[in-house]
Amino acid sequence: MPKIKLNGKEVEVAPGKTVLQACVDNGAFVPHYCWHPGLSPAGNCRMCLVKVSNSRKLEASCMYPCSDNLEVTTEGPEVAKGRQDVLEFMLINHPLDCPICDKAGECDLQDYTYAYRGGVSRFRDKKVIKHTKDLGPNVRIWGSRCIACTRCVRFCEEVAGTGELCLVNRGDHSVVDVFPTIPIDNPVSLNVVDLCPVGALIDRNFLYQARVWFARETESVCASCARGCNVKITALDNRIKRMVPRVNADVNTWWMCDEGRLNTRYLADDRRLTASKGSARDLDAAARKGNFGIVLSTYQTIEEMWLVKRLAEAWKAPVGFLTLTRGERKKFGGLVIEPDKTPNRRFAEKLFGELKPVPAGCKGLFVLNGIPELEGPPELMAAANGAEFLAVSDLRKGPLVEKAQVVLPACAWAEKDGTFMNVDGRVQRIRKAIEPPAAVRAEVAWLQEALGTEPLSAEGVFLQAAKEVPALAGLDYGKLGNQGAASNGH
Ligand code: SF4
Numbered sequence: 424m425p426k427i428k429l430n431g432k433e434v435e436v437a438p439g440k441t442v443l444q445a446c447v448d449n450g451a452f453v454p455h456y457c458w459h460p461g462l463s464p465a466g467n468c469r470m471c472l473v474k475v476s477n478s479r480k481l482e483a484s485c486m487y488p489c490s491d492n493l494e495v496t497t498e499g500p501e502v503a504k505g506r507q508d509v510l511e512f513m514l515i516n517h518p519l520d521c522p523i524c525d526k527a528g529e530c531d532l533q534d535y536t537y538a539y540r541g542g543v544s545r546f547r548d549k550k551v552i553k554h555t556k557d558l559g560p561n562v563r564i565w566g567s568r569c570i571a572c573t574r575c576v577r578f579c580e581e582v583a584g585t586g587e588l589c590l591v592n593r594g595d596h597s598v599v600d601v602f603p604t605i606p607i608d609n610p611v612s613l614n615v616v617d618l619c620p621v622g623a624l625i626d627r628n629f630l631y632q633a634r635v636w637f638a639r640e641t642e643s644v645c646a647s648c649a650r651g652c653n654v655k656i657t658a659l660d661n662r663i664k665r666m667v668p669r670v671n672a673d674v675n676t677w678w679m680c681d682e683g684r685l686n687t688r689y690l691a692d693d694r695r696l697t698a699s700k701g702s703a704r705d706l707d708a709a710a711r712k713g714n715f716g717i718v719l720s721t722y723q724t725i726e727e728m729w730l731v732k733r734l735a736e737a738w739k740a741p742v743g744f745l746t747l748t749r750g751e752r753k754k755f756g757g758l759v760i761e762p763d764k765t766p767n768r769r770f771a772e773k774l775f776g777e778l779k780p781v782p783a784g785c786k787g788l789f790v791l792n793g794i795p796e797l798e799g800p801p802e803l804m805a806a807a808n809g810a811e812f813l814a815v816s817d818l819r820k821g822p823l824v825e826k827a828q829v830v831l832p833a834c835a836w837a838e839k840d841g842t843f844m845n846v847d848g849r850v851q852r853i854r855k856a857i858e859p860p861a862a863v864r865a866e867v868a869w870l871q872e873a874l875g876t877e878p879l880s881a882e883g884v885f886l887q888a889a890k891e892v893p894a895l896a897g898l899d900y901g902k903l904g905n906q907g908a909a910s911n912g913h
């Protein structure tokens with residue numbers, strides 16, 4: 424292992440690492456635009472300049488290899504002057520768009536300009552104006568804001584594997600574009616918006632939706648497939664405005680897919696169920712008459728499944744399952760999109776064993792659906808048509824809800840606290856990012872009412888479950904933290 428001196432302190436560096444990686448690993452701040460840990464280094468923004476002992480000029484640390492006894496200095500007047508000059512060069516053609524740019528508030532160019540520049544431009548000529556246009560169904564470019572770092576181009580080549588983006592023209596006319604008639608339209612295309620260090624690439628769905636400093640951010644997990652990508656939910660005025668990935672090396676690395684990112688519109692659907700009919704106690708009274716069945720979807724949280732298991736035991740009711748599978752497994756770098764489009768099937772299998780189909784021939788039926796795109800599959804409709812009593816919990820109005828004597832509107836995953844177990848057996852927390860519609864109560868509340876037990880929060884229910892379910896032994900919300908934890912046996 425080579426040893427280098429970083430700002431006067433000796434540190435060991437893994438063989439093959441660059442100076443920038445050594446700085447990042449050892450907590451030495453170096454500003455950068457084009458370098459990203461999930462992409463190959465390119466060395467084209469020059470913002471990561473540092474002083475190294477075996478060169479007379481400043482060097483771009485993202486391309487400079489560590490060698491034994493190398494002395495690296497990341498601060499000081501010479502380094503600051505180098506970075507100032509790089510910024511001055513970048514800002515020559517950059518428009519003063521911050522007041523109308525969606526990246527404002529989380530833009531590296533703003534932050535580094537604030538840190539290194541004096542706020543005065545020496546540029547007196549005309550700026551070069553570049554194209555503003557849609558590059559694909561979800562991505563638009565403001566070319567004049569582009570600093571030609573090529574992160575987006577490398578992502579499309581190295582991670583998406585589709586290569587739709589390229590840098591066209593020379594010198595200060597360089598700008599990102601697509602080939603004529605071939606838009607950027609791949610399952611992970613919106614990651615280029617997160618990667619863009621400035622506001623050149625914009626998510627068309629988020630355009631002018633929120634100033635980020637007014638919005639609320641909540642750390643959660645995507646529920647649109649069994650992968651459970653770690654996400655941050657941005658909400659304003661109780662509406663989800665966007666989701667962006669959080670880094671988790673064990674789940675999704677730096678990325679998430681477009682389908683998961685955009686699958687939030689059903690929350691504000693006109694058909695959303697907002698009023699209940701009957702109560703959880705009515706449901707319990709009907710179930711205790713016997714010959715009762717439960718249908719549970721694998722969209723429900725660990726806490727909800729645990730309470731349903733206890734109800735099933737109390738009512739001596741068989742439990743059948745609703746699941747949803749679509750497409751094939753697709754891999755994009757460190758991200759795998761799963762064909763199982765529900766977030767908690769793995770836990771259902773741990774708790775109930777092999778998942779049984781919808782029970783047929785019961786006199787009464789209780790259906791907990793909550794899968795946004797699933798409404799009354801034929802086997803469920805047949806079982807419901809044959810039942811005398813029907814209780815339904817779901818997100819939206821539909822044929823089952825019309826028939827039901829008891830209706831308990833469901834909270835969507837972003838409106839409640841809880842946990843899911845992903846396809847690899849990792850238990851991860853979801854957090855309430857927005858309030859549910861006024862009359863909608865969290866499932867854990869009315870499931871406990873049906874059970875007739877003391878009302879506990881989702882965290883309290885999880886603690887109870889962890890005492891009895893071997894896969895959850897030793898886990899609690901504190902241990903799960905923001906990155907989740909492997910369940911027992913994984
Ligand atoms: S569009 Fe953004 S990510 Fe792509 S090269 Fe320009 S600045 Fe970099």
Ligand code: SF4
Nearest residue numbers: 645648651652680683
């Ligand atoms: S891969 Fe799955 S969990 Fe990840 S963002 Fe896409 S749908 Fe959501």
